[in-house]
Amino acid sequence: MRILTGIQPSGTPHIGNYFGYFKQNIDLLGEEENLLMMVDLHALTTVQSPDDLRKYRQELSKDFLACGFDPSKGTLFFQSYVPEHTELMWILSCVTPMGLLERAVSYKDKVKRGLEANVGLFAYPVLQAADILLYGADTVPVGKDQIQHIEIARDIAQKFNNRYGDGLLTIPEARVVPEVAVIPGTDGQKMSKSYGNVIPMFAEESVIKKAIMGIVTDSKGVDEPKNPKTCIVYQLHALLLDDAGKKELAETYKAGGLGYGDAKKNFFEDCMDYFGSMRKKREALKDAEVIAVIEEGSAYAREIAHKTMERVRKAVGLR
Numbered sequence: 001m002r003i004l005t006g007i008q009p010s011g012t013p014h015i016g017n018y019f020g021y022f023k024q025n026i027d028l029l030g031e032e033e034n035l036l037m038m039v040d041l042h043a044l045t046t047v048q049s050p051d052d053l054r055k056y057r058q059e060l061s062k063d064f065l066a067c068g069f070d071p072s073k074g075t076l077f078f079q080s081y082v083p084e085h086t087e088l089m090w091i092l093s094c095v096t097p098m099g100l101l102e103r104a105v106s107y108k109d110k111v112k113r114g115l116e117a118n119v120g121l122f123a124y125p126v127l128q129a130a131d132i133l134l135y136g137a138d139t140v141p142v143g144k145d146q147i148q149h150i151e152i153a154r155d156i157a158q159k160f161n162n163r164y165g166d167g168l169l170t171i172p173e174a175r176v177v178p179e180v181a182v183i184p185g186t187d188g189q190k191m192s193k194s195y196g197n198v199i200p201m202f203a204e205e206s207v208i209k210k211a212i213m214g215i216v217t218d219s220k221g222v223d224e225p226k227n228p229k230t231c232i233v234y235q236l237h238a239l240l241l242d243d244a245g246k247k248e249l250a251e252t253y254k255a256g257g258l259g260y261g262d263a264k265k266n267f268f269e270d271c272m273d274y275f276g277s278m279r280k281k282r283e284a285l286k287d288a289e290v291i292a293v294i295e296e297g298s299a300y301a302r303e304i305a306h307k308t309m310e311r312v313r314k315a316v317g318l319r
């Protein structure tokens with residue numbers, strides 16, 4: 001069994017990314033073969049500054065290592081260090097009907113949000129299909145928003161196999177992780193770097209504190225009972241606690257006597273505690289160590305990609 005996932009290096013990660021992506025993928029390590037790829041080619045659809053792209057990619061690798069990605073249990077690599085991604089993408093483009101991409105909601109969403117409607121953005125799902133099919137991945141763990149992209153990858157693989165030969169490409173399965181609800185940002189919308197409502201776990205302490213103190217609440221006074229179900233401070237704080245801790249915190253909210261200011265301070269302290277060892281580990285990580293991990297991971301990824309491409313080139317008549 002091979003599990004593969006990808007994340008765009010397109011900004012500074014936040015606790016929504018941590019609980020919705022980092023933690024789950026790190027927890028999966030060791031059970032099956034695991035590949036985690038930083039999709040820098042995909043990030044080119046939105047990141048226009050070369051310095052930013054280099055920085056985000058390097059920083060994101062550091063974040064994964066700091067959060068516990070153990071390179072002896074999984075492969076961490078850069079998509080662009082394996083040139084076969086773009087070659088396979090082209091070949092797959094030639095079996096992909098336009099209609100399949102025209103139905104992709106994420107393209108429409110991005111254009112609606114004001115991104116330039118370029119070919120890269122439109123063809124994004126074909127590159128993603130190449131990412132997955134190149135490694136013969138059986139399982140792709142994803143959030144709900146990515147299910148359609150995995151469906152597209154499956155469709156493309158099927159079309160390719162119909163034309164060139166059964167079993168040439170492995171049909172991947174999406175694994176939707178149900179327990180990961182959408183984590184709210186400081187304003188109650190989905191936490192996202194596009195909405196400026198994030199709590200970035202590796203930022204300066206003062207930045208984290210400011211973000212937490214800025215969480216939107218209702219106007220209930222200190223003594224009034226509060227509803228943990230609707231309180232964003234509670235929902236975010238609960239992410240850090242075990243079941244007993246969650247229950248106790250909920251009781252405190254319901255009892256009244258805890259003002260939002262203090263509730264936020266408590267959350268801030270627990271947050272610094274929770275991420276403390278990861279923050280220390282991250283500070284101690286040297287750039288050279290990170291680069292060595294990526295080089296080694298990318299070399300391994302290239303070996304797999306090379307074998308798939310040999311097969312694919314032969315199948316389509318390029319060899």
Ligand code: ADP
Nearest residue numbers: 016017020021143181182183190191192193194
């Ligand atoms: P952003 O929305 O900040 O741009 P990305 O789209 O780069 O984040 O997301 C990277 C990964 O983190 C994805 O797998 C996504 O599902 C997950 N993720 C992002 N935001 C959240 C959130 N608020 N709650 C849960 N998971 C999230």
Ligand code: TRP
Nearest residue numbers: 004005006007008039128131140
């Ligand atoms: N499109 C994915 C996202 O925005 C990132 C991605 C690119 C990906 N290639 C992938 C995810 C391959 C899983 C497998 O989150």
